[in-house]
Amino acid sequence: MNLPSKLIEDAVTEISRLPGIGKKTALRLALHLLKQHEAHTEALALAITRMRQEVKYCKTCHTISDEEECSICKSHRRDGSIICVVEDIRDVLAIENTNQFNGKYHVLGGVISPIQGIGPEELHIESLINRIDVAKEGEPVKEIILALSATMEGDTTAFYLSKRLKDKGVDISTIARGIPVGGELEFTDEVTLGRSIMTRVNYSGQ
Amino acid sequence: MNLPSKLIEDAVTEISRLPGIGKKTALRLALHLLKQHEAHTEALALAITRMRQEVKYCKTCHTISDEEECSICKSHRRDGSIICVVEDIRDVLAIENTNQFNGKYHVLGGVISPIQGIGPEELHIESLINRIDVAKEGEPVKEIILALSATMEGDTTAFYLSKRLKDKGVDISTIARGIPVGGELEFTDEVTLGRSIMTRVNYSGQ
The missing domain is CATH 3.40.1360.10 (Dna Topoisomerase Vi A Subunit; Chain: A, domain 2)
Incomplete structure (x- = not known):
């Protein structure tokens, strides 16, 4: 991406370091911050900095x-x-x-x-x-x-x-591995189903 | 969500104000920042603050x-x-x-x-x-x-x-509205297809 501003480029680079956020999403977030009041960005920056520095x-x-x-x-x-x-x-x-x-x-x-x-x-x-x-x-x-x-x-x-x-x-x-509550047998993978049979428990009627 | 730390809660609240990011994703991002070196968080905070303040x-x-x-x-x-x-x-x-x-x-x-x-x-x-x-x-x-x-x-x-x-x-x-390049006729919605017929152009062989 060829951004026309070094400031935006730096922000996009830093935001896209976060997991699951690519360059396109980072640009969308950066442009969102630009449209909001400056106080929003300052509050965000302060909150993450304080969290990182002061967390116990x-x-x-x-x-x-x-x-x-x-x-x-x-x-x-x-x-x-x-x-x-x-x-x-x-x-x-x-x-x-x-x-x-x-x-x-x-x-x-x-x-x-x-x-x-x-x-x-x-x-x-x-x-x-x-x-x-x-x-x-x-x-x-x-x-x-x-x-x-x-x-x-x-x-x-x-x-x-x-x-x-x-x-x-x-x-x-x-913790028990098995079929999730509400899960259907035929759609459960073989490993989970096999394990749920091996580790069966006494039926308590619940 | 009942977070055990005010610092994390503030960070999660601010991060989840961004579009497309809910509380759960915000917590994931906050925990990611905590695992990284402090300099990462500082660079991110500085980049977004500078961008917001100095952009022209x-x-x-x-x-x-x-x-x-x-x-x-x-x-x-x-x-x-x-x-x-x-x-x-x-x-x-x-x-x-x-x-x-x-x-x-x-x-x-x-x-x-x-x-x-x-x-x-x-x-x-x-x-x-x-x-x-x-x-x-x-x-x-x-x-x-x-x-x-x-x-x-x-x-x-x-x-x-x-x-x-x-x-x-x-x-x-x-700009022209019509079937995207590579798109198939039968899967195109009626409005787009109708419009692409109405606004047909001379066939140039391209």
């Missing part, structure tokens, strides 16, 4: 938090003996929305991905192990739920974690 | 330009007797990419849209008429090409412009 992470579970410890980790109503291990904060939000989980979380900050150069040491795995060790003296951790994506990277991470946690004396479980 | 428009055709007059308006190789009227700078870029047009442009800055509260006075229409009047003494404008979108708003704007320019002694044309 919970010292226990590594989720994003404005305080040193997040509200879930601080809460006495949540069951500290069950820790749900997730990839990032979006997964915490998704699970919280279900209202089905009353334990605590541990945010890994990603999954093991050799292609993207992410190894176990880039993730918050040591602090999870440390957390289990420290908890032994107070409220011991009984179960670790691995709630990772059903992708190659997610499965690799789950396998690695299960090996690292083997001797810690905690139950390790993983 | 060509005094003649109103396209975005770093100088007072854009390179197309300044060029002596371009035919100033033909002016192509477009909605915004993206249309200029699209037409320039075809390499089929050697005249000059006039950017309206939008189209007439009563729903969005955009009337003729919000657009650069007076300056187009003024441009034609001024040019009479030097290199007179012979033709105005209306290259507007084939939408209700585009057609309304074209109709309004054709009425305003009626007595100016210039030819008024509009």
